Amino acid sequence: MQNLTHLDIDYFDWYKEIIKSKKENEFFIKQDSLDSIENRYKEYMENFDSSNLILIKDSIYSKNHPELTSCYKSKTKKVSELITKIKDAQTTETKSKCQYCGINRPKTMDHYLPISLYPEYAVLAINLLPCCNDCNKKKDNYWKEEGFRGILNFYIDNIPDEQFLVGNIIIQNNLPSFIVNFDFSMIDKDFSNIVTAHYKRLELFERYSQESADEISEISRQLSIYSSDKTVDEISKLLKTDANDLQIKYGKNYWKAILRAALSASIVYLNNYKKYVE
Ligand SMILES: [Zn+2]
Secondary structure, three states: OOOOOOOOOOOHHHOOOOOOOOOOOOOHHHHHHHHHHHHHHHHHHHHHHOOOOOOOOOOOOOOOOOHHHHHOOOOOOOHHHHHHHHOOOOOOOHOOOOOOOOOOOOOOOOOOEEEEEHHHHOOOOOEEEOOOOHHHHHHOOEEEOEEEEEOOOOOOOOOOOOOOOEEEEEEOOOEEEEEEEEEOOOOOOOHHHHHHHHHHHOOOHHHHHHHHHHHHHHHHHHHHOOOOOOOOOHHHHHHHHHHHHHHHHHOOOHHHHHHHHHHHHHHHHHHHHHHHHH
């Protein structure tokens, strides 16, 4: 979980370029429509700059404006170009992982303010965040609770360099399962509210548990091949080092790092890892 880099371009110029191909559409040729959308862009940009997206007013375009949604959905060359620019602006690490979950590759774009509720922001670059298909589907039309945002915004939220996830390994029916929880002792209250809602909406604890079965089996396989002569203490240290390396590369709360740290602290696992190779 790391910050993404947002594009610094003239967002409204891009909007105008994108709608050029749609000139025939009655909505777009009206000057008052253009002015009104420009005002909405200004409202977004101001609240984005002050990290106050929650203050953006509801859209008057949410109903009966398919021409706005189609700016994004009918992928013209200009839209594809914009998406490529957003993807290219990211670091090697954030290009390879969806920051919403840290599980999959970010193959889609999330409309942070949902396209169905705010179609005027369909092609606004700072409303588009690289994201995986699973997260995109689970997020759907959601982005806020009463009074606060419910999804982390990796452009504007300062992702703290503190660990707020803790993992535990529980052995049930001779199989290790990975249980994740929050520890917000080092985290600001407002941020922890967003994090809690984000993890809940995207079902991240459940998804980490599910993903962990294959990961634990792979870790156990590696240990059996390369480290079977090592003591429990040495294996624990090895896992801890791996966890630290992953945290440096992908952020303090990267689930695979939390999993390795949890395994390194589980005496039952360390004594029995050979049993968990599938
Ligand atoms: Zn994801």
